[in-house]
Amino acid sequence: MTIPSTELTVPNHIGIIMDGNGRWAKKKGLPRSIGHTYGAKTFKTMTRYISRRGVKYLTLYAFSTENWKRPLEEVNALMKIFRQYLVDSLTNFREDDIKVVFIGDRSAFPQDIIDLINETEAVAKDRQGMQLNIAMNYGGRAEIVQAVRRLCQEVQDGRLTPEALTETTVSEYLYTAGIPDPDLIIRTGGEHRLSNFMLYQAAYAEFYSTDTLWPDFGEADLEEAIRVFNRRSRRFGGV
Numbered sequence: 207m208t209i210p211s212t213e214l215t216v217p218n219h220i221g222i223i224m225d226g227n228g229r230w231a232k233k234k235g236l237p238r239s240i241g242h243t244y245g246a247k248t249f250k251t252m253t254r255y256i257s258r259r260g261v262k263y264l265t266l267y268a269f270s271t272e273n274w275k276r277p278l279e280e281v282n283a284l285m286k287i288f289r290q291y292l293v294d295s296l297t298n299f300r301e302d303d304i305k306v307v308f309i310g311d312r313s314a315f316p317q318d319i320i321d322l323i324n325e326t327e328a329v330a331k332d333r334q335g336m337q338l339n340i341a342m343n344y345g346g347r348a349e350i351v352q353a354v355r356r357l358c359q360e361v362q363d364g365r366l367t368p369e370a371l372t373e374t375t376v377s378e379y380l381y382t383a384g385i386p387d388p389d390l391i392i393r394t395g396g397e398h399r400l401s402n403f404m405l406y407q408a409a410y411a412e413f414y415s416t417d418t419l420w421p422d423f424g425e426a427d428l429e430e431a432i433r434v435f436n437r438r439s440r441r442f443g444g445v
């Protein structure tokens with residue numbers, strides 16, 4: 207029997223690996239960049255829907271540390287889309303209650319994008335609604351490396367002893383400090399891998415993969431992912 211969506215437990219933190227924009231465009235005989243443009247539309251509509259659905263934290267994987275390997279033309283098209291999204295969210299979405307935070311190494315982006323990122327975060331910082339973490343130039347390994355570097359410095363400066371280091375301490379040095387671990391990670395586009403997404407935080411996340419390509423992902427697909435999540439038995443190593 208299908209559980210009605212009103213009776214489902216909504217995950218506290220959902221992460222989404224938004225994959226399949228390029229293939230979506232290719233199927234339609236369009237350039238990959240058009241797939242990213244449509245992917246950005248889904249980004250906006252799904253963010254609002256997931257917020258209305260009562261999710262407290264949403265982390266969207268927008269650009270990985272490995273995505274710089276793509277042809278310059280595609281990287282430039284993506285930068286143009288990020289810029290447009292940021293300008294839009296600063297002008298049209300000022301009334302939104304969503305708290306936007308960026309995770310990843312923003313220093314690699316062009317200066318105008320860094321400024322827009324900082325401004326977007328500043329405008330949203332006191333909002334009480336869902337927290338939207340946008341992972342840009344994010345890589346789970348890079349995140350762990352920057353944490354280890356800072357922790358080594360703490361030890362060197364005498365503020366921390368190696369014995370005092372715990373799993374919680376490490377969490378506090380990740381980009382996601384203060385954010386609870388994801389409960390559900392959704393990957394669109396059919397692959398079954400994390401591609402460097404939230405490696406430390408995903409330890410006990412439920413993984414859900416769908417063949418739906420990101421530009422086609424909609425409310426019904428999200429509801430199906432939540433429904434499957436509700437059927438999972440999370441044991442966290444216990445019985």
Ligand code: IPE
Binds near residue numbers: 227
């Ligand atoms: C995901 O879609 C978006 C980014 C990685 C920026 P892809 O561009 O990876 O689409 P596919 O996987 O090639 O179809």
Ligand code: IPE
Binds near residue numbers: 226
């Ligand atoms: C993961 O997708 C990164 C994002 C969705 C931002 P990729 O398309 O880069 O991953 P791979 O190359 O298929 O592993």
Ligand code: MG
Binds near residue numbers: 395
């Ligand atoms: Mg891909």
